[in-house]
Amino acid sequence: MGYVLDTSDIPAPDRVEAVHTAMMHASAPCHVLHENPDGGIHARMEVWDLGNANIFTHRSSGIRLLRTAKLARQDGMPVIALSVQQRADGRIEQRARQRVVPPGELLVVDLSGAYDFSWSGDGAAGCLQIPYDQLGLPLDLVRRAAFEVAASPLYPMVTAHIAQLSRRAAGIATDAASATVAAASIDLARALLVSAARSGRHRxxxxxxxxxxxxxxxxxxxxxxxxxxxxxxxxxxxxxxxxxxxxxxxxxxxxxxxxxxxxxxxxxxxxxxxxxxxxxxxxxxxxxxxxxxxxxxxxxxxxxxxxxxxxxxxxxxxx
Incomplete structure (x- = not known):
């Protein structure tokens, strides 16, 4: 199943509300703030089911996604997003840690927690969103690993894999082998997080x-x-x-x-x-x-x- 929003088909005065509604559908509830709300807002979002996960791609004018602690407390279903930046630098702040993510690099965001993510100008990203219970990992391990993934030897491979998923989302999601791709993708994400956390998980x-x-x-x-x-x-x-x-x-x-x-x-x-x-x-x-x-x-x-x-x-x- 796919969900697509393209604001080129929406009158300019209605685009702020359309993007907000689409973001609620595509990702975690958050405040959507536009860099230039009175200017030329444009956005294209796609969400494709991939087994027990989904692929979310987003290209738009400058935007900030602010998920407050209050919103996070209302959401009881942890979801982890592994996102590859495609255009513009992405800026993420979560749990008092900050990172600037240039195009071609991967970041991990705990969508169930509070965060502040943004880019300026024409930006784009593609991500794999995985419910936490599909990973089978302690949530504290995942959160600990989120800002350490670049140190893992698996980082380049997983980054390339998610970039490919994002570029070919519709074709992969509708292919007869999509369930196998989903399982393999979740396994890769799990391996990256365990590697990055360097944790004695057996305990x-x-x-x-x-x-x-x-x-x-x-x-x-x-x-x-x-x-x-x-x-x-x-x-x-x-x-x-x-x-x-x-x-x-x-x-x-x-x-x-x-x-x-x-x-x-x-x-x-x-x-x-x-x-x-x-x-x-x-x-x-x-x-x-x-x-x-x-x-x-x-x-x-x-x-x-x-x-x-x-x-x-x-x-x-x-x-």
Whole structure:
């Protein structure tokens, strides 16, 4: 499945809102600030599903993507982006560390955390976005490795691989072998991060394996309105206290993460053309939200607009 925004087809006064809506769909919720909001804003974004990951390409006039700590706290699904800069220097600040990334270089961003990313003038980048639970690595290892990837001997190979994915995103994503490419790409990303972190990962394997299994279990049962922490703990043969402990070590609130995952599924379904005539309440109920008022309040708090506004904005972006 592909999603494309090209502002050349959108009237100039509507481009700021169109880019913001597209960025919400393509990446993590953030504030989108344009270098010259009254000038010639232009952007082209593409998102292509690649197995359990996706390829996101973005070319635009000068832009700043500011994800605040408040926005980060509302998002319970960690996603890691491995991005190769294509045009202009990218500037990233995250966890009090800064880096300037010239064209042809790779950066790693924890999209679940706060960050400040920008470029000036006509810039472009292409990235592979991977849900954290697909990596099977401790989140602290990933965050530790993010600013150290250039030191890994795997850096040139992984950088070239992601650059190729970005250049040929549509063809690769729609190829019959895309699932194999996705698995190989995630394996390469995992190897790069482990190499960069130089960590004794074996010390946390048991706990992280459990957390990965819990995440997979929850994702498969999101539609069950009776999915609770107690039910999850019972299914894995552990105490509720142990479940909370494992989640706390990964900075994860299990209840908030379940709600976040359900909201993500509803939001995605609201963008599908073949679901446009299905009542929003029916879709919400399908993903475990029994109370429509509670669902609408949660959705607006997370995405900054009501479900009906999101559906309309997505339809307009497709048009």
């Amino acid at each position: 946390q394997v048991r706990a992280e394996t459990l957390l990965t299994r819990v995440r997979a279990f929850v994702r498969m049962r999101l539609a069950d309105p009776d999915l609770t922490p107690a039910a999850i703990a019972t299914a894995h043969g552990i105490s509720l206290r142990q479940l909370y402990k494992v989640c706390a070590e990964a900075n994860l609130s299990i209840e908030q993460w379940i709600i976040s995952e359900r909201l993500h599924r509803v939001r995605h379904e609201l963008t599908q053309p073949d679901r446009q005539h299905v009542p929003i309440g029916v879709i919400a109920l399908r993903w475990g939200f029994r109370d429509p008022t509670h669902f609408t309040r949660r959705f607006k708090a997370r995405y900054g607009m009501t479900p009906s506004q999101w559906r309309r904005a997505s339809a307009a972006a497709r048009a």
